[in-house]
Amino acid sequence: MNLVAENASLIDRITAGxxxxxxxxxxxxxxxxxxxxxxxxxxxxxxxxxxxxxxTGAPGAGKSSLVDKLALVYRRQGERVGIIAVDxxxxxxxxxxxxxxxxxxxxxxxxGVFIRSMATRGNLGGLARATVDAVAILDAAGYARIIIxxxxxxxxxxxxxxxxxVSVVVLVPGMGDDIQAIKAGIMEIGDVFVxxxxxxxxxxxxxxxxxxxxxxxxxxDDWQPAxxxxxxxxxxGIEELAKSIEEFRNAQLENKLGVERRRAIARWRIxxxxxxxxxxxxxxxxxxxxxxxxxxxxxxTKERDPxxxxxxxxxxxxxxxxxxxxRRRD
Amino acid sequence: MNLVAENASLIDRITAGxxxxxxxxxxxxxxxxxxxxxxxxxxxxxxxxxxxxxxTGAPGAGKSSLVDKLALVYRRQGERVGIIAVDxxxxxxxxxxxxxxxxxxxxxxxxGVFIRSMATRGNLGGLARATVDAVAILDAAGYARIIIxxxxxxxxxxxxxxxxxVSVVVLVPGMGDDIQAIKAGIMEIGDVFVxxxxxxxxxxxxxxxxxxxxxxxxxxDDWQPAxxxxxxxxxxGIEELAKSIEEFRNAQLENKLGVERRRAIARWRIxxxxxxxxxxxxxxxxxxxxxxxxxxxxxxTKERDPxxxxxxxxxxxxxxxxxxxxRRRD
Numbered sequence: 001m002n003l004v005a006e007n008a009s010l011i012d013r014i015t016a017g018x019x020x021x022x023x024x025x026x027x028x029x030x031x032x033x034x035x036x037x038x039x040x041x042x043x044x045x046x047x048x049x050x051x052x053x054x055x056t057g058a059p060g061a062g063k064s065s066l067v068d069k070l071a072l073v074y075r076r077q078g079e080r081v082g083i084i085a086v087d088x089x090x091x092x093x094x095x096x097x098x099x100x101x102x103x104x105x106x107x108x109x110x111x112g113v114f115i116r117s118m119a120t121r122g123n124l125g126g127l128a129r130a131t132v133d134a135v136a137i138l139d140a141a142g143y144a145r146i147i148i149x150x151x152x153x154x155x156x157x158x159x160x161x162x163x164x165x166v167s168v169v170v171l172v173p174g175m176g177d178d179i180q181a182i183k184a185g186i187m188e189i190g191d192v193f194v195x196x197x198x199x200x201x202x203x204x205x206x207x208x209x210x211x212x213x214x215x216x217x218x219x220x221d222d223w224q225p226a227x228x229x230x231x232x233x234x235x236x237g238i239e240e241l242a243k244s245i246e247e248f249r250n251a252q253l254e255n256k257l258g259v260e261r262r263r264a265i266a267r268w269r270i271x272x273x274x275x276x277x278x279x280x281x282x283x284x285x286x287x288x289x290x291x292x293x294x295x296x297x298x299x300x301t302k303e304r305d306p307x308x309x310x311x312x313x314x315x316x317x318x319x320x321x322x323x324x325x326x327r328r329r330d
Numbered sequence: 331m332n333l334v335a336e337n338a339s340l341i342d343r344i345t346a347g348x349x350x351x352x353x354x355x356x357x358x359x360x361x362x363x364x365x366x367x368x369x370x371x372x373x374x375x376x377x378x379x380x381x382x383x384x385x386t387g388a389p390g391a392g393k394s395s396l397v398d399k400l401a402l403v404y405r406r407q408g409e410r411v412g413i414i415a416v417d418x419x420x421x422x423x424x425x426x427x428x429x430x431x432x433x434x435x436x437x438x439x440x441x442g443v444f445i446r447s448m449a450t451r452g453n454l455g456g457l458a459r460a461t462v463d464a465v466a467i468l469d470a471a472g473y474a475r476i477i478i479x480x481x482x483x484x485x486x487x488x489x490x491x492x493x494x495x496v497s498v499v500v501l502v503p504g505m506g507d508d509i510q511a512i513k514a515g516i517m518e519i520g521d522v523f524v525x526x527x528x529x530x531x532x533x534x535x536x537x538x539x540x541x542x543x544x545x546x547x548x549x550x551d552d553w554q555p556a557x558x559x560x561x562x563x564x565x566x567g568i569e570e571l572a573k574s575i576e577e578f579r580n581a582q583l584e585n586k587l588g589v590e591r592r593r594a595i596a597r598w599r600i601x602x603x604x605x606x607x608x609x610x611x612x613x614x615x616x617x618x619x620x621x622x623x624x625x626x627x628x629x630x631t632k633e634r635d636p637x638x639x640x641x642x643x644x645x646x647x648x649x650x651x652x653x654x655x656x657r658r659r660d
Contacts, residue, residue, distance in 0.1 A: 037637045044635035058388055259630070266629035269636045270622065270643070271609070277640055278608040279601070292600065299596035300589070305374035306599045307367045310607055313600070 003035040011042050017080075017142045019114055026116055029133040032280075040133055046140035050082075051249055054164030056150045056189075061170040062196045065232035066241075067149045073242045074145045075112055082114045082138035082146040086131055086160055114143060129272045132163050159272075162189055163265050166248050168241070170194045171210065174202035190225050191248045194241060198229035221260075223251060282313065285320045333365040341372050347410075347472045349444055356446055359463040362610075370463055376470035380412075381579055384494030386480045386519075391500040392526045395562035396571075397479045403572045404475045405442055412444045412468035412476040416461055416490055444473060459602045462493050489602075492519055493595050496578050498571070500524045501540065503532035520555050521578045524571060528559035551590075553581060612643065615650045 013021035025043070028036045053070075057063055064085075071081045118131055131148060138146050148164055161167045169190035193214075195206055210227055226244040230237030252261070283289065291313060298304040343351035355373070358366045383400075387393050394415075401411045448461055461478060468476050478494055491497045499520035523544075525536055540557055556574040560567030582591070613619065621643060628634040 041635050041637050044632070044637075048632055058390060060388060060390075262630040263626050266636065267622065267626035270625060270629065270639050273636055273640045274612060274643060275605055275609050277644065278612060279605050282604060282608060292597065295600060296593050296597035299600065300592040302374070302378055305371050306596065306603055307371050307374075309600050310603045313604060314607065 003038065007035055007039045007042060010039065011046070011140075014043070014137060014141045015046050019111070019141075022114060022137055022141045023116070025137045026118075026130075026134045029137070030118060030130045032130075036133075040136065043133075043136050043140045047136040048139065049142075050139040050144050050146050051166070051245075052135055052139070052146045052148065052164040053166050053168060053245060054148045054150075054161030055168045055170060056158065056161045057170030057194075057196075058172070061172045062232050063149055063170050066170060066194065066196055066230060066238075067147050069232050069235055069238045070241060071113055071145075071147065073238055075110065079144040080112045080114075080142060082135075082141075082143035083116070084131060084134055084138075084146070084148045085115070085117045086119075086127065086148060086150045114138060114141075128160050128163075129269070129276055131160050132269055132272075135163075158189055159268065163268065165252070165261075166191050166245050168192045168194060168245065170196050171206060172197045173200045173206045191223065192241070192244045193225055193227045194237075195227065195229045196232055198237065199231050199234075203229065223248065282317050285317050288313070288316070291316060333368065337365055337369045337372060340369065341376070341470075344373070344467060344471045345376050349441070349471075352444060352467055352471045353446070355467045356448075356460075356464045359467070360448060360460045362460075366463075370466065373463075373466050373470045377466040378469065379472075380469040380474050380476050381496070381575075382465055382469070382476045382478065382494040383496050383498060383575060384478045384480075384491030385498045385500060386488065386491045387500030387524075387526075388502070391502045392562050393479055393500050396500060396524065396526055396560060396568070397477050399562050399565055399568045400571060401443055401475075401477065403568055405440060409474040410442045410444075410472060412465075412471075412473035413446070414461060414464055414468075414476070414478045415445070415447045416449075416457065416478060416480045444468060444471075458490050458493075459599070459606055461490050462599055462602075465493075488519055489598065493598065495582070495591075496521050496575050498522045498524060498575065500526050501536060502527045503530045503536045521553065522571070522574045523555055523557045524567075525557065525559045526562055528567065529561050529564075533559065553578065612647050615647050618643070618646070621646060 010021055010025055014025055025039060028039060055063055055067055067083060071083060074081045116134065118127060118134065135146050135148065148160060150160060167189045169192075171193065173195060193210060195203060195210070207227060207229070214225060214227075226247065228237055228241045228244050230241060232238070283292070295304060295309040295312065299306050299309055340351055340355055344355055355369060358369060385393055385397055397413060397415075401413060404411045446464065448457060448464065465476050465478065478490060480490060497519045499522075501523065503525060523540060525533060525540070537557060537559070544555060544557075556577070558567055558571045558574050560571060562568070613622070625634060625639040625642065629636050629639055
């Protein structure tokens with residue numbers, strides 16, 4: 001079967017809601033195999049109906065439990081739920097996979113829930129792009145609620161969560177001395193704030209601090225984010241969280257907040273893809289890997305500086321391109 | 331004064347240890363202004379003597395206090411110390427800057443300490459590159475100990491910490507349900523582990539868990555990372571931390587662990603620079619910004635998919651390049 005026919009059959013199965021086809025397609029975009037870009041071009045027209053919820057917050061905030069409980073709320077409403085756990089901090093090992101295994105106990109037997117972990121693969125990045133592609137695949141397969149959960153709170157995670165329709169930021173009471181620094185970054189992306197583990201000491205102080213920060217209104221629109229208190233492990237506050245998420249979604253649909261946001265997301269996606277594609281192209285030139293290794297060795301021993309190394313790689317790329325176009329002209 | 335002369339004068343002042351010249355140069359590389367790449371090419375031959383220490387860990391682990399106390403140990407040893415606080419999670423506001431202000435009280439009056447915060451600027455990334463450039467500038471200025479401290483624990487932060495000579499990972503007792511996931515990522519980058527807030531409940535359990543994970547030996551070399559218990563706010567365990575850092579450094583110098591690592595760092599730096607440069611070049615083509623905006627609008631409304639949008643941008647870039655080289659040939 002050729003690639004076009006293979007993709008066509010895969011897309012039929014995806015749009016019919018086949019979970020195995022979804023898993024297969026996600027692996028394709030994750031590995032960046034041949035035909036993956038073509039597949040995504042076909043997927044896009046089918047996507048855009050689901051609600052994409054991004055959930056971020058410091059490690060230890062209890063995001064996984066929260067996501068699991070939220071998924072159960074959606075299941076009770078009869079919606080199919082996709083969960084993508086993103087773990088950019090684990091370049092080699094099975095951080096995210098371990099998380100999967102624990103999860104499977106609670107949700108894994110439910111056929112209306114699709115769970116997938118995504119971690120970084122190698123130097124070339126592309127995790128953010130692969131994540132949004134995976135979301136589009138789930139969307140095309142009719143998952144009405146798609147939750148992206150991040151492990152960390154770094155730049156990549158913030159970017160990924162920004163690409164959701166609704167961003168949920170999870171805090172816990174008394175997070176300590178770094179909270180100011182986190183909050184500054186988080187203020188701009190949170191549509192809904194959760195104070196989880198709300199039976200702990202310091203809830204009131206954290207809530208007041210958060211309200212004070214939110215009153216500074218760092219947002220680019222008029223939305224006043226809700227603060228929801230939850231105890232995920234005891235299933236408390238989860239319905240309220242689901243309600244706050246829908247409220248933001250509705251506000252977005254009504255007053256066109258969504259248009260600008262979708263445009264910003266689209267811009268970001270294009271740039272991510274472009275970045276990835278440019279680097280892949282530059283490294284696909286004949287002898288590029290060897291050149292990179294040689295230059296890395298020289299930079300390591302300080303014979304060269306990385307800036308001039310990059311210039312050499314770029315020049316080699318241009319030379320190769322010119323000789324190719326020269327050949328074409330003959 | 332032309333750029334070359336300006337850079338030459340700046341480099342003279344940097345190598346003489348002038349803190350204002352250092353600040354100026356860091357701003358240049360951060361803003362990516364004209365002449366910044368040239369400046370860095372001149373800086374590199376002067377760098378490479380200082381010990382670069384990367385410190386990462388979950389928010390709330392007390393990294394800032396730990397870094398401040400570690401800096402004081404080095405000051406007592408008569409070394410000048412550079413601190414770079416990296417905050418990729420705050421794209422717009424002053425997360426990192428707030429951190430600075432608090433810090434100034436303890437260390438800011440000491441002329442042997444240079445503190446700088448670096449945060450993301452806009453869509454184009456480059457924070458990781460700017461951070462390692464800033465380290466090289468401090469190094470060239472004779473700061474013998476350079477500490478990079480990250481706010482989050484995402485991919486970017488891990489990458490930045492990997493670029494240090496010694497990576498220190500800070501944990502706290504009883505971090506909760508995400509600790510397994512974090513640890514998996516952290517196992518591979520930590521040369522020294524700190525359990526901070528070691529007066530808290532659960533220290534023993536955290537230590538045992540960490541030892542068990544370390545015994546799996548996910549590292550690519552034979553180093554057995556030390557576990558140091560600290561209470562940064564009470565200045566406890568900091569001398570031991572400094573000692574463990576030096577031990578790793580010495581092991582590195584002796585048994586050539588360092589060579590491979592420096593090569594990996596060099597490769598990563600080249601790729602980071604290359605990525606940034608390629609994107610900047612692609613977006614500097616005539617009409618590229620307008621094209622990006624138009625396409626973003628169309629992708630947002632689902633008239634287009636992001637993959638074909640990227641192809642259009644790439645084709646426009648090639649057309650522009652060909653017409654330029656055509657002009658050159660005339």
